[in-house]
Amino acid sequence: MLVTIHQPNFLPWLGFFDKMADADLLVVLDHVGFEKGGYQNRVRVKGPSGEQWLTAPVNTAGRCGAPIHEVELNHRTPWGRNHRLTLRQFYGKTPGYAAQEELLETLYGGRPERLVDFTVPALGHLAGALGVSTPVVLASSLGVGGRRSELLCALVREVGGTAYLSGPSGRDYLDEEVFRRHGIEVHYHSFRPFAYPQPFGPFAPAMSTLDYLFNDPSREAWTSHRAGRQATGGARVTPELSA
Template sequence: MSKTVVIHQPDFVPYLGFFQRFLSADEFIVLDHVQFVTGTSRSWTHRDKIKTPSGEKWLTLSVRKAPLGTPINEIELSSSVDWATDNLNLLKQNYRSAPFFDEVFPSIASLYDQPPRLMADFNLRSIELLMDLLDVRLPWVRSSTLQPAGSSNEMLIDLLGKVGATHYLSGNGARDYMQPEKFARAGIEVVWQQFMHPVYPQQFGAFVPYLSSLDVLFNCGIAASRQILRETA
């Protein structure tokens, strides 16, 4: 029996392409046991971009400092900074004039009610909220509960084997290090995501792609965002 699986870190309010893979998958493995990376262009786990009158800007979670190598599932949210209020104020300032602000903002505000101690828990809450708003349904399991073994390709193959995957649906960013022949030897076919970023009505000038999914929701509303997502599949 065929089973397609997606593996990805639990990113904060991810972009549309994150959810587009879910439309063609049977399960999502939340890669929460790997190292938390910050300070590089790959640092999406605790932040994503929104659009402002002066261009792109990060919407960022404040986290406690942790030793290098700390896994994502052990990173704690800061308790000394009111990052929740800062985030909500930033969204209000830049999207209050968006056509569907009043429809979407109450759901986003509820995300920040009594945030949990751990960043991964909060991020998964944000992913579940966006899945609800975008009408995407997919079961998920944390990699940390699967006793993962190995690293890189071998670690992915190990996780996929433990959930009975026959197909691994991968983002194109992994092409540089992916070795499909290793997956084939394990009886798993690597399938590459096909995603053309949609262009939709957006505030503040020329269209900017690859922003948080919050951007399309505020600008286009829930019903249209669901349709826009499906037109990319």
Template sequence: MLLSIFQPECMPWLGLIDKIRQADSIVFLDNVQFKKRYFENRNKIRTKEGWLWLVVPVVTKGKFEQKINEVLIAPEPRWKHKFALSIERNYCKAPFWKDYGQKLLSVIDKEYEKLVDFNMSIIKFIMDCFELKRSCIMASELNTSSKGSELILEICKKMETDNYLSGRDGRNYLDLSAFEKNNIAVRFQNFQHPIYKQIHEGFLPCMSSVDILFNCGAESLKIIEESQKNNL
């Protein structure tokens, strides 16, 4: 079993979707510290002018070490309206808006108290659209007690996997000798960003994965797969 472990990001980019594509099972790392100004409560969408941050407002005042699964969405009554309107305005003329647009807006419009629930709802929506059926579990369900590289190793052992798919940055912090001692092989993702036709002129990489969904529809996963063939 090939396992991948990562934070439940907000409307994640294609690199994270590629991890899901490659893995057999996913553990969403929801019990680690929330990082401000990162991708846990925001991501980018394409606009005519370039790109735009979409941000979920969260409660952070006085909560310096809160975990991702503890982060509350701030009580700003119009944030979902603004969030959804930005998506609709910039993608309503995209080729596959009619197939996925209103479905995504319905997911956004649900009631959420915690950021992790909002993020996971959109991740599951994207997985369904890409027909990525994977075993998924939250790290908080595994009763872990470690940090850093030891946490990743502990999760791998609890999940009884012998293959772990890491992001390329894992080379900077994973204790590979500890994985080797536990007979767990570590693979590093070498994601090559696909180039595809966007509704707006030119191509900008590293947008939210909804960008390829609205522009390429059912061909999205195939486009991602084709771009990774040189990595095999």
């Protein structure tokens, strides 16, 4: 069983779901420290003036490095309503916007207390919109500790995995020997953004998956991309573990 592990990013880009789709199980790494200025509470969208951040404000004062699943959302400003107004302004005339209004209502219709109360369900809703059905498990529910490669390896073993699918940056920090000792293969995911129609100038990759859903309601580009991945067994590379 191929397991991938990732922090619960905020309305993430297509590369997140491409890795999720290549795996048999996604472990959401929600019990590690929150990173200010990262992608855990913000994502980019594209408007008339170019790329812009959508940010969900959080309460982190005096709690630097708090576990992600404990981070609370800050509702002193109506950030959810503001997000929806921005999305309507940027994407209201795109071919897929009307079809995704129900999704937006699902995403923003409540008043979640914690950041993960928004981001984790959102991952499921966006995955479903793309036709990705990979099961999801929260790391915080597994009772597994450790740091860096030891933690990742322990999580894979805890869920019964036999192989780990890392992002490409894992080459810079993974200790493959840790996985080798436990008989777990390491694979590296590779995703090359594909172009699809976008308003407001040249194509900009790495936008929120919402950008894609608004602009390609038929999901033709995604379907074609995934068909190509499946034909080649997924664009992942396995290092020599027997060396």
